[in-house]
Amino acid sequence: MTDLETSAAGRGALRRAAPALLGYAAVRALGLLALALWSAARDKSAYTLLTARWDSLWYTRVAELGYGYEVRLPGGDVHSNLAFFPLLPWLERLGAAVSPLSYADAGFVVSLLASLAAAWGIFAVTEWMYGRRAGVCAVLLWAVLPVGVVQSMAYSESLFTALAAWSLYAVLTGRWVTAGVLAALAGLTRPVGLAVAAAVWVAAIAAHVRGRDGAAPERPRGDAARRVLGMLLAPLGAAGYVLWVGHRTGGGPLGYLDVQAGWRNGFDGGAAFARFVAGKFTSFPSALAGVGLVVGVAALVWLYVVCVRQRQPLALLVYAGFVIALALCASSYFGSKPRLLLPAFPLLLPLALALARLRTSRSALVVGGVAVASAVYGAFWLNGSGPP
Template identity: 30%
Template sequence: MTETLVVQKERLWDRAGAARGVGTAIGILALTRLGQLLMIWWLGSATAEPRSVWDRLLVWDAGWFLRVAVDGYPHGYTYDANGVLQGNELAFFPVYPILIRFGAAIGLPASTAAVLIAWAASIGAAVALHLLGTSLYDKRAGWALVAICCSAPASVVLSMAYSESIFLALVAGMFVAAHRRVWWAAGLLGLLTALSRPTGAAAALGLAVAALIAVWSLWRSERRIAWPPIAAAAVALAGVPLFIGWVAWRVGDLDAWFKIQTAGWGTTFDYGTSTWDFLNTTLRTGDGWVSISIAIILLAALAAAGVALAQKPWLPLAVYGVVAMILVYGQAGFYHSKPRLLLPVLLTLLPAVVAASKARPRVAILSIAAWAAFGLWYGAYLVTVWPYTL
């Protein structure tokens, strides 16, 4: 069994182009990040409130993560002067703040550690995405997946002190391990994924599907149970309930995490009612080009997911994508955060990835470059000119 896994890993490494292929993926990421940072500098220098590029990478949710890293989690609910429940740091999952704290422990300022960890995780995400695309399709698909994902309209968060880069690296790595049936790595990465963001629950379900496929395959061929995939799935599935349960224990209220989310960010699952109302109102009234563009992005993502499902992708990735999209579209909350929440879904990117991998290289490069020019500018605009949180 061990020899088989070694052969699988070597074969994937070779298929991905070995060090040169992985280096190309990292180079693609570097181009997107450098290009977007330049756009942030350019757009930011023309605003009424000039701020450094560095400061713009540390806005909004970054402050919450930094407070958790520096001060720890609060011991209960937070109320305003009128006794109204407010959101607090207990809403934020622990992997990213723990890493920031480690960075601060070795002497880095917490803010510096937060950004550097996000950048390092982005490199990990690029490598994992390339390996995933290669494992599912081929080397060109791996590069296309990196380029398309890392230049998407909300990909600016990959440079910011946000948890998306860590989540993306972990979820892509988890699916690579599951696809190659390296179950110990899949389980560990699945647990860390689930402790990074709430949508880690969707990733864990995807891993559970991969485990069921492996168990059924071994049972059909050898009439015995494969325990490693079962253990991997169980470990990953425990992640989100563990953190939510810990918050409940810390506060002394069973649904404390959900109450904090609702109080702070209006995040409740309303079966898509608020998303439908946003789309209906925005597309009828045309209330600002950003809101219209977000509505178009949400509809385009749905259409892309439909095309992807019609192409019959790897089932675990499809299950993860569908469940994650249900969570994003089905909940109330800030509409302008939804493109960011869709960034790590991956299912919506598969039609473009497959098309790019089959197209002539020049056509693929020009098409992705056009996508990147818009996506990188769009993200830079949102953190410089657009006044609301992502």
């Protein structure tokens, strides 16, 4: 394609995505307005809640001072900033270097831009599979998630989701090198970046098998080499950072796990989470929360089964499965699990298809009602005592 053709294709893609992006921006604006009003009523700063609390403080500290900071708690736990992957702090440092923004301000800007990029990526994936209307619905459903306010925080969820969605889109459209590069960047953003690398690997292997068996259309010359290169690139971000942490701490290749253990975080197959849920049933009204958790986990499993039955592309199934497993089977920070599931957007596609079948007026009413509820809940959630 010539530069002119590429530019025209880009403008066409943006025009197709415009309703989704405008709807997404409207939902997020409603959420931020609700947060500002709720915070003002409680004499708190909404902007501080978005940029200078909890994990966002750890990211800005990495951006400003680099790695090596840790907090030793009375019980012996060691909270090291090596637990936080570097891409967001690098972007915060870059933003502060080229503008008058503070590190926290730069993190907020990165999050806002990345959330729009994530919405566009979700639209692109869904449109490729099910059409434009379903793509718009998928983006709106992602926007109105109860924990959607995190998409506007100086956290790494929006950045990671953007990289993951566009990497998956590159896989679906056969752009293997692009998919590998984006997967590597996702791996520099969050530990769950391994889910994107796994999706690239499984999809590439499946494409090779189909090609060998003659079940796939003939690919252009050099496609196999690009596929292999994409596979090699995909895990470099996550693997590179984990190995660097192991070298820095002297813990060897698995030294990053020791850093996570200092936060009492690890992978135990979901045993700790199961005990946490079971503990809710020892009294009332906490039993109601236990019922809610059980229903929530059952809904996740049901949605994933529906995704499988709808025969979503293998890359999406692998990616969503990894995100769910890593979120539910982590041994700590149970209150953050909804946030950790935020990047699992393929789970929303069955709901997006159902919403797309409704008349426009009815689907708008559904989305509008859920958006208001999400905005109120997000404001209540961030004004609570614990981290999201």
